[in-house]
Amino acid sequence: MRKVAVIGVGCTPFGEKWETSFRNLFVDAGARALEDAAISGEQIDELFVGNMSAGRFVDQEHIGALIADYAGLATKHVPSTRVEAACSSGGLAFRQAVTAVASGNADIVVAAGVEKMTDVGTGATVDTLAGAADREWEGFPGATFPGLYAMIARDYMHRFGLTREQLAMVAVKNHRNGARNPNAQFQKEISIDTVMQSSLVADPLRLFDCSPITDGAAAVIVAPLERAREFTDTPIQVLSSAQASDTIALHDRRDISTLDATVAAANRAFQLARLERKDIDMVEVHDCFTIAEICAIEDLGFCSKGEAGRLTEEGYTALDGTLPVNPSGGLKACGHPVGATGIKQVYEIVMQLRGEASGRQVDGEIGMTHNVGGTGATVVCSILGVV
Amino acid sequence: MSVARFWRKQPQRYNLIGTSCETCGRAFFPPRSFCPECRRDGKIVDHAFAGTGHVVTFTIIRTASEAFEHLTPYVLAIVELDEGARLTSQIVCTIDEVSIGMRVKNVFRKLGSDGESGPLYYGTKFIPVK
């Protein structure tokens, strides 16, 4: 297998983009990535696009072709494939692109992610997102996505004594990071009180425990490491990208508060990269809800079960902490356009490793991404490092 | 949801007809037609669950999808049936009544409807056992 590097990245500002359509979002992100890599469209061998539900959000299927077309690649007949795994669609698209290059099947491959979520009402959005869980046996009885993570939070707090305030500190920390990210949906710091006094969505989770509804797109371009310097002075190597599955329904998990797919994907990613947890300088984790970041820190192996709340409280995961978690602001503050999130995580780690993350810059040479589909039925972990 | 999509699950939704694997004895609800443990050696048969169990974890849904907005706030839980299988269900009780470990039993309730003129959907929810 060939070694793979990221040679260009692009990301749109995240938020409620009332004036921007689905296709304008991904064209914008793609153009930024091409500009960053200083390549022309003619050099692209293949496209992989992560998207959860254009069919329900904008009534559009056949996203691969649409994107190839509006990226100006249709007449070049460049193969373009949509990848769907709910909120981990972007992470999967990245892994597909890396695999395509590693295998020697393609050289210059774009991995993009896009979601346009605000063209439907909140009720329809809630219902569409519930499709990431088991529609027949979770959604139909009345489960919502916040409701499922709330049941994880309830179980976790009951067993490990996590406090409501510690949960709130995850959101406070991610908003502090988001305030330093020009692409973030919420560039505003909040206090613990902001979280504690926000309305209940699904007990014990409140509005400020939840990632928002977001429009946005991101794109990264990967190439064989041996050719990377043709395009950039700062290639970032993909040290590993690993994926794992678990039961679609939360109720069928071995342990409600452990995402076994995170454990499996992380173990595989570290094994492939021949690295240990202590080698990681920063991590972008899938904090669709505050409890998800708590579980992620533990399930990725950075601490034991039950410790992440205390570590968050002690500042271990802050920008200036031992292990900065979600320097971008995470899904909570940067925003969560579901199909784009996994690509945005790679974008953030690349920007950090290149030293281009200005106001939120973290020192380090190795970073990790963690992207979750559903309540943990699909997880992708990737590890990137400076060359 | 189309008429057929609901109708074909009526035995499961009305009467908690799940499955079990005769090879390993594990009971499945929601039903599975393939045993994840025994795989090709598994022999799957129908299994009627008694409908009693306990609450593993729960939440109170305050913001629901359109189909459930009229019920908010409502209690949603993961229920472990006494036979060992777990499922997600609404618990019909006040929001102060529910707790982890609470014993529950099945009841027959309306699960939803397809608008004002479409079909009505019925099935199982749970209530606290006094």
Added chain:
Amino acid sequence: MVGIVTYGAYIPRYRIRIGEIARVWGANADDISGGLGVFEKSVPDLDEDTITISVEAARNALQRRKIDPDGIGAIYVGSESHPYAVKPTACTVGEAVGATPVMTAADYEFACKAGTAAVQTCMGLVKSGMIRYGMAIGADVAQGAPGDALEYTAAAGGAAFVIGNDDPIAVINHTCSFTTDTPDFWRREGQSFPRHGGRFTGDPGYFKHVLGAARMMFDQVGTVPSDYDYAVFHQPNAKFPQRVAGMLGFSREQLAPGLVVPTLGNTYSGASLVGLAATLDQAKPGDRIFVTSFGSGAGSDAFDIEVTDAITSDLFTPGAAPTVTELLSDPIYLDYALYAKHKGKIVMQ
């Protein structure tokens, strides 16, 4: 002898006090409750209707006696509030109790006596040998327009009776009916709430038909009120059954166990059958029960029922399902706004 093999009732957990309804309409609560003899009434949960009430009552009946559901050859559900205008409640009940597919089924409507009409149909089918068991259910989420006199009493609940020949816990010695064309109360197709003839519902409606059926029964069987331990009447309020009982010569004691309307309200098709269930809850072998239903439109079905030794035998486990008294205990009270939401009286968009 054909009789009741097992029975079960179901009443939703929510209640509203009559005084709360009177408050909304500017009426005097004491006058209303005093006039009707009703103090609170049951209200369905947001996810309860005649189908769910029928299923719960049917399952409660089958909890008490282990009969093979495949032996149930007929299910009839009497109600004024079937959730579908076309598509039977009885089929959902049959599926939910495991009686399908070898059974006949239909929904009945005869105002508040459709449940007892279902009992009579099942008796005929059992007696003729066409079926082994028949299930007769009377249930309603009763309708009363906001501000109408009916709103003070229209309640939710029902009862299911399995009729058969095998060791019944109570034999039905005789049944007869008194029926005329009397427009005392009606609901036109497509209308949400019933209308009624006000005081016309009294003498030409309830009293004429209940007295007619009751006296027919005494004549045909050769009994007098003192031959019975208990009497159950249709109970749209507490006053009508008490008055008709007095006119016929029944005592307040005979009436007491089955007079559930003061705290339950009027469950329409469920009313006389829930009253019978409450009476059977405390009956002993040898007790004789006189039952008359009433349905507007109008008619009355009378029953002469005698409790057997089977009610205390191993065949029957009354404690396996809640009694009517237990179903009425531990209520959750609603204010009028929540009541209106539960009853679908608030239009939501």
